[in-house]
Amino acid sequence: MADATPSRTPPEGATGCLALANGDVLWGRGFGAEGAAVGEVCFNTAMTGYQEVMTDPSYAGQIITFTFPHIGNVGANPDDVEGLNPHALGCIVREDVTDPSNFRATHRFDGWLRNNGRIGLAGIDTRALTRAIRVQGAPNGVIAHASDGRFDVDALIEQARTWPGLEGMDLAKQVSSTQSYKWEDGLWSAGEGYATHAANPDGPHVVAIDFGLKRNILRNLVAAGARLTVVPATATFDEVMAHQPDGVFLSNGPGDPAATGAYAVPVIRELLAISKPIFGICLGHQLLGLAVGGKTSKMHQGHRGANHPVKRTDDGRVEITSMNHGFAVETESLPANVEPTHFSLFDGSLAGLRLTDKPAFSVQYHPEASPGPQDSHYLFEQFVSQLERGV
Numbered sequence: 001m002a003d004a005t006p007s008r009t010p011p012e013g014a015t016g017c018l019a020l021a022n023g024d025v026l027w028g029r030g031f032g033a034e035g036a037a038v039g040e041v042c043f044n045t046a047m048t049g050y051q052e053v054m055t056d057p058s059y060a061g062q063i064i065t066f067t068f069p070h071i072g073n074v075g076a077n078p079d080d081v082e083g084l085n086p087h088a089l090g091c092i093v094r095e096d097v098t099d100p101s102n103f104r105a106t107h108r109f110d111g112w113l114r115n116n117g118r119i120g121l122a123g124i125d126t127r128a129l130t131r132a133i134r135v136q137g138a139p140n141g142v143i144a145h146a147s148d149g150r151f152d153v154d155a156l157i158e159q160a161r162t163w164p165g166l167e168g169m170d171l172a173k174q175v176s177s178t179q180s181y182k183w184e185d186g187l188w189s190a191g192e193g194y195a196t197h198a199a200n201p202d203g204p205h206v207v208a209i210d211f212g213l214k215r216n217i218l219r220n221l222v223a224a225g226a227r228l229t230v231v232p233a234t235a236t237f238d239e240v241m242a243h244q245p246d247g248v249f250l251s252n253g254p255g256d257p258a259a260t261g262a263y264a265v266p267v268i269r270e271l272l273a274i275s276k277p278i279f280g281i282c283l284g285h286q287l288l289g290l291a292v293g294g295k296t297s298k299m300h301q302g303h304r305g306a307n308h309p310v311k312r313t314d315d316g317r318v319e320i321t322s323m324n325h326g327f328a329v330e331t332e333s334l335p336a337n338v339e340p341t342h343f344s345l346f347d348g349s350l351a352g353l354r355l356t357d358k359p360a361f362s363v364q365y366h367p368e369a370s371p372g373p374q375d376s377h378y379l380f381e382q383f384v385s386q387l388e389r390g391v
């Protein structure tokens with residue numbers, strides 16, 4: 001890749017590398033687990049939240065380049081996780097991981113990665129790599145870490161070259177829970193002694209279909225007043241309905257929405273047919289888009305970060321959102337009964353939709369993680385209050 005000073009020979013002291021499908025190899029210092037992992041190399045521009053990013057199941061199959069240089073500086077803890085384990089395959093950072101400087105840290109970031117079998121690579125010119133991804137699109141690559149500095153570079157490049165890529169890949173099934181369960185935890189705050197927002201046992205019942213969900217989405221639904229049951233990605237219409245939901249939530253998740261849609265779209269269509277209220281986030285938004293007859297496609301570079309401006313069509317206001325997606329619903333593909341509600345200010349891509357004839361809406365971004373005074377938490381309240389009113 002241009003500007004990334006590729007070389008097939010490890011420089012002195014190199015213990016890690018990123019081998020790309022085009023044959024370029026970037027050398028650096030490995031940390032975390034040793035070994036190699038193949039996936040799509042993307043970048044994330046968030047300045048913090050690296051532990052949440054690494055554990056977001058939507059990142060399955062991906063290696064994340066953090067554009068912020070100091071990753072690991074607040075360490076790791078057992079609370080800031082979106083899933084049980086890290087789902088991203090590895091991370092690429094500019095600076096070496098330092099000792100944590102935060103009262104909540106229980107581990108160093110590199111130790112936490114090692115304990116969880118995930119690979120890190122430091123000392124990379126992440127600005128050059130990010131620029132290359134922006135120009136050429138997200139490449140497939142292998143992140144590798146070997147403390148003895150020995151790498152079979154040709155084999156790594158071959159592995160990157162032969163990996164089929166995220167397009168056409170259904171990963172939701174791999175990260176989804178296989179059992180149904182009830183979720184009762186609301187939002188918590190470290191400043192308030194981790195007191196959690198109590199669940200409302202009489203709230204409207206939301207069945208959340210787990211395509212790779214982030215826990216904070218569930219906490220936000222509870223905080224908005226919902227009772228929650230989570231069901232696996234492959235749940236059938238009858239299995240969803242057996243829980244007698246007032247509304248259905250379609251979660252975020254990894255992989256290509258068109259591939260997951262093969263089994264998810266028929267279920268969503270049946271839910272729409274009986275006018276069951278639906279709210280979708282990210283992969284859930286893309287699946288709703290597919291269910292109404294729209295198309296999804298892979299984006300050139302995707303949106304991953306915590307300051308992505310999105311404009312609302314209703315009132316023209318701009319929300320600063322958190323995003324993580326590499327596929328998008330094509331606006332032109334939407335049928336007449338679907339209204340776009342939000343657009344990305346970066347590239348004009350669709351960021352939200354609403355059906356005009358059914359109680360269903362969805363957003364491409366992550367309202368539970370969106371920062372700023374005009375944050376998008378109102379969407380959770382909007383959904384749950386709609387269920388309370390029985391519409």
Ligand SMILES: NC(=O)CC[C@H](N)C(=O)O
Nearest residue numbers: 252253282283325326327
């Ligand atoms: N965060 C998500 O749900 C990601 C959705 C989908 N896997 C994409 O990359 O576009």
